[in-house]
Amino acid sequence: MRMTAIRPSRALLAALAVMAASASAQTPAGQAPAAPAPPDFSKVEIKTTKIAANFYELEGQGGNIGVLVGPDGVFMVDSQFAPLSEKIAAAIRQISDGRIRYMVNTHLHGDHTGGDENFAKMGVTIFSRDELRARLAQPPPGPNGAPAPRPAPAALPMVTYRGPVTIHMNGEDVHLIPVPVAHTDGDTLVRFQVADVLMPGDYFRSLGYPNIDRNNGGTLKGMLEGLNATIELAGPNTKVIPGHGAVTDRAGLMAHRDMIVAIRDRVAPLVQQGKTQQEVVAAKLTADYDARVPGGAATGNPDRFVGQVYAELKGAR
Numbered sequence: 117m118r119m120t121a122i123r124p125s126r127a128l129l130a131a132l133a134v135m136a137a138s139a140s141a142q143t144p145a146g147q148a149p150a151a152p153a154p155p156d157f158s159k160v161e162i163k164t165t166k167i168a169a170n171f172y173e174l175e176g177q178g179g180n181i182g183v184l185v186g187p188d189g190v191f192m193v194d195s196q197f198a199p200l201s202e203k204i205a206a207a208i209r210q211i212s213d214g215r216i217r218y219m220v221n222t223h224l225h226g227d228h229t230g231g232d233e234n235f236a237k238m239g240v241t242i243f244s245r246d247e248l249r250a251r252l253a254q255p256p257p258g259p260n261g262a263p264a265p266r267p268a269p270a271a272l273p274m275v276t277y278r279g280p281v282t283i284h285m286n287g288e289d290v291h292l293i294p295v296p297v298a299h300t301d302g303d304t305l306v307r308f309q310v311a312d313v314l315m316p317g318d319y320f321r322s323l324g325y326p327n328i329d330r331n332n333g334g335t336l337k338g339m340l341e342g343l344n345a346t347i348e349l350a351g352p353n354t355k356v357i358p359g360h361g362a363v364t365d366r367a368g369l370m371a372h373r374d375m376i377v378a379i380r381d382r383v384a385p386l387v388q389q390g391k392t393q394q395e396v397v398a399a400k401l402t403a404d405y406d407a408r409v410p411g412g413a414a415t416g417n418p419d420r421f422v423g424q425v426y427a428e429l430k431g432a433r
């Protein structure tokens with residue numbers, strides 16, 4: 117009898133990795149997290165919201181997607197999970213009869229890049245930071261040390277950059293602005309000047325607590341610098357589409373920045389006193405924010421965030 121190895125799709129692995137990461141953060145030390153059930157993508161519906169004259173937000177499962185439409189074709193921000201690509205492309209056909217020409221990835225996580233290969237095969241040219249492409253090309257080994265499957269070449273961004281890039285289409289100036297070492301080390305802020313829209317990816321979220329992905333080069337310091345730079349660019353009418361959560365504005369950015377600073381300033385003295393990470397997490401320093409952060413203690417995972425802040429402050433001493 118011949119055995120055939122079944123190779124799980126990259127998107128599924130990415131989805132599981134996202135779930136495993138959140139599961140492990142909630143698991144007490146020393147206990148192996150239970151294997152998460154894969155999400156049922158067949159049940160996901162794509163919701164389209166008009167944000168400006170020729171700009172839309174798509175929600176499904178994973179990161180928020182931005183879509184600029186017009187006579188020059190479609191420009192999109194992020195791709196969610198691979199099993200959703202057909203539904204996402206169908207939703208875009210409802211708002212544009214133009215070709216999808218370009219996509220930018222705000223950062224490498226699978227809930228933002230999982231569909232890249234499918235869209236590349238539809239002829240979409242994908243842009244990203246150099247760092248993002250390098251990390252996607254060299255996925256880290258699995259928990260048991262087994263090498264991770266390499267992505268197909270088509271799954272990797274075709275155009276990469278280190279400095280800012282401007283794309284001129286549909287009467288819009290689309291600015292791709294590198295944001296160093298924030299949520300990850302490959303983040304991009306996408307600014308649509310005419311539509312007056314900012315898309316920061318996951319260094320800003322209006323759902324749950326921040327996530328500093330230190331394993332992928334993210335830092336607390338860079339996240340605060342990125343938020344401050346984004347606040348500088350936001351005007352009174354700017355629509356801010358976060359990586360996850362509802363569309364918000366400059367005041368939403370500022371409140372989020374202020375919360376991060378406040379929590380950092382509560383963690384710092386405990387680090388100075390030599391407390392352990394477990395002691396600092398157990399102090400429940402976010403308690404007064406838990407009710408105010410949408411998705412707060414239930415899905416927002418304050419313990420993960422406090423642990424990340426602790427790790428950075430401890431390392432900086």
Ligand SMILES: [Zn+2]
Pocket residue numbers: 223225299318359
């Ligand atoms: Zn992310």
